[in-house]
Amino acid sequence: NAGVTQTPKFQVLKTGQSMTLQCAQDMNHEYMSWYRQDPGMGLRLIHYSVGAGITDQGEVPNGYNVSRSTTEDFPLRLLSAAPSQTSVYFCASSWGHASYEQYFGPGTRLTVT
Amino acid sequence: ELKVEQNPLFLSMQEGKNYTIYCNYSTTSDRLYWYRQDPGKSLESLFVLLSNGAVKQEGRLMASLDTKARLSTLHITAAVHDLSATYFCAVDIETSGSRLTFGEGTQLTVNP
Numbered sequence: 001n002a003g004v005t006q007t008p009k010f011q012v013l014k015t016g017q018s019m020t021l022q023c024a025q026d027m028n029h030e031y032m033s034w035y036r037q038d039p040g041m042g043l044r045l046i047h048y049s050v051g052a053g054i055t056d057q058g059e060v061p062n063g064y065n066v067s068r069s070t071t072e073d074f075p076l077r078l079l080s081a082a083p084s085q086t087s088v089y090f091c092a093s094s095w096g097h098a099s100y101e102q103y104f105g106p107g108t109r110l111t112v113t
Numbered sequence: 114e115l116k117v118e119q120n121p122l123f124l125s126m127q128e129g130k131n132y133t134i135y136c137n138y139s140t141t142s143d144r145l146y147w148y149r150q151d152p153g154k155s156l157e158s159l160f161v162l163l164s165n166g167a168v169k170q171e172g173r174l175m176a177s178l179d180t181k182a183r184l185s186t187l188h189i190t191a192a193v194h195d196l197s198a199t200y201f202c203a204v205d206i207e208t209s210g211s212r213l214t215f216g217e218g219t220q221l222t223v224n225p
Contacts (some may be wrong), residue, residue: 035213
């Protein structure tokens with residue numbers, strides 16, 4: 001199993017550009033989430049999904065869209081990038097049963113100039 | 114609004130010493146997670162604590178959960194340099210593990 005994969009690893013955008021951060025998992029996990037990590041801070045939840053076709057907002061959803069058309073994929077879309085969205089983005093997935101453990105992807109480092 | 118507070122935020126300790134990191138949270142929850150993060154890396158799961166009184170140990174690290182006090186501790190025994198990292202606690206306010214609220218992290222440096 002590859003676990004949770006994210007692409008790209010690094011990205012530089014200009015203010016106003018849009019892009020999609022990709023996240024995929026091959027563990028058949030129902031639950032997937034997107035977090036952002038800013039310097040010196042813990043992770044903050046952007047959006048999450050409890051299954052295909054079901055998404056909800058987290059703590060900091062503004063400026064981001066998500067969709068979940070398959071169990072495996074959970075892309076995060078930046079509609080019009082702003083410098084405040086410069087951050088490291090982590091995708092995570094969990095089975096939601098037994099240990100409730102979350103598995104994190106390697107992260108995408110995004111810079112908006 | 115759920116708040117998760119860790120202390121200390123910075124910890125410098127000598128090899129061989131013991132220390133404890135504290136994680137307080139503001140809302141009832143039965144699920145608490147501890148993660149380790151090395152610079153520039155992703156999060157590595159250390160412990161998942163699922164009930165009051167839960168205690169888990171792995172090597173020099175031991176984590177415990179007191180849901181009545183809304184407190185978890187991460188105890189380090191006889192620290193070694195390899196334990197230098199940032200440690201995060203996170204609280205689960207859903208039943209799925211899909212919606213974690215994180216503390217700010219404790220940056221641990223173990224000096225020879």
